[in-house]
Amino acid sequence: xxxxxxxxxxxxxQEGKNLTINCTSxxxxxxxxxxxxxxxxxxxxxxxLQKGGEEKSHEKITAKLDEKKQxxxxxxxxxxxxxxxxxxxxxxxxxxxxxxxxxxGKGTKLTVNP
Amino acid sequence: KAGVTQTPRYLIKTRGxxxxxxxxxxxxxxxxxxxxxTPGQGLQFLFEYFSETQxxxxxxxxxxxxxxxxxxxxxxxxxxxxxxxxxxxxxxxSLEGLEKLFFGxxxxxxxx
Numbered sequence: 001x002x003x004x005x006x007x008x009x010x011x012x013x014q015e016g017k018n019l020t021i022n023c024t025s026x027x028x029x030x031x032x033x034x035x036x037x038x039x040x041x042x043x044x045x046x047x048x049l050q051k052g053g054e055e056k057s058h059e060k061i062t063a064k065l066d067e068k069k070q071x072x073x074x075x076x077x078x079x080x081x082x083x084x085x086x087x088x089x090x091x092x093x094x095x096x097x098x099x100x101x102x103x104x105g106k107g108t109k110l111t112v113n114p
Numbered sequence: 115k116a117g118v119t120q121t122p123r124y125l126i127k128t129r130g131x132x133x134x135x136x137x138x139x140x141x142x143x144x145x146x147x148x149x150x151x152t153p154g155q156g157l158q159f160l161f162e163y164f165s166e167t168q169x170x171x172x173x174x175x176x177x178x179x180x181x182x183x184x185x186x187x188x189x190x191x192x193x194x195x196x197x198x199x200x201x202x203x204x205x206x207x208s209l210e211g212l213e214k215l216f217f218g219x220x221x222x223x224x225x226x
């Protein structure tokens with residue numbers, strides 16, 4: 001089955017520190033999405049990347065998609081307690097995905113200590 | 115603009131029973147998709163409906179079914195519940211497809 005590998009599984013940082021979360025696929029992706037989830041709640045859309053080499057930023061969060069469209073990173077600058085939550089990457093596998101057109105990584109749990 | 119509404123928020127059922135979950139999308143959104151989230155398997159795509167037709171389907175058994183009404187509201191049904199069906203079920207809506215999804219808060223289903 002198609003899989004997205006996220007790393008690390010969990011991350012604990014001190015407020016003000018920078019951090020990076022990675023998302024890797026063995027196949028070329030048609031679209032890569034980043035979401036944030038508070039425990040037991042729904043997901044909140046952060047960013048969508050579709051082109052190889054694309055980079056997008058929103059406030060202190062920057063996401064990049066590599067040229068081969070198989071790896072993405074999410075970088076948070078000067079982290080704040082409000083950044084805490086679970087970050088998930090999701091990907092549109094396109095026609096190659098078959099029944100698993102949309103897949104998600106297992107998530108990265110971020111804790112930001114004040 | 116109201117968000118995606120899912121009802122009920124919590125549900126407790128016993129094995130063998132069936133359950134129906136409801137999802138009201140954001141006004142104007144025509145695509146509704148459903149997901150199952152468990153600690154072990156993570157977030158998994160169940161199916162997507164667009165204009166009352168199932169457009170995409172994940173790798174789940176036929177016990178999981180859904181439908182969409184003309185007002186874009188959607189229901190998901192799980193028959194013959196198993197213990198492993200205990201999960202957070204999330205519904206999401208979007209204008210056209212699986213990009214930029216807006217999620218509801220989910221229905222937490224416990225099967226005893």
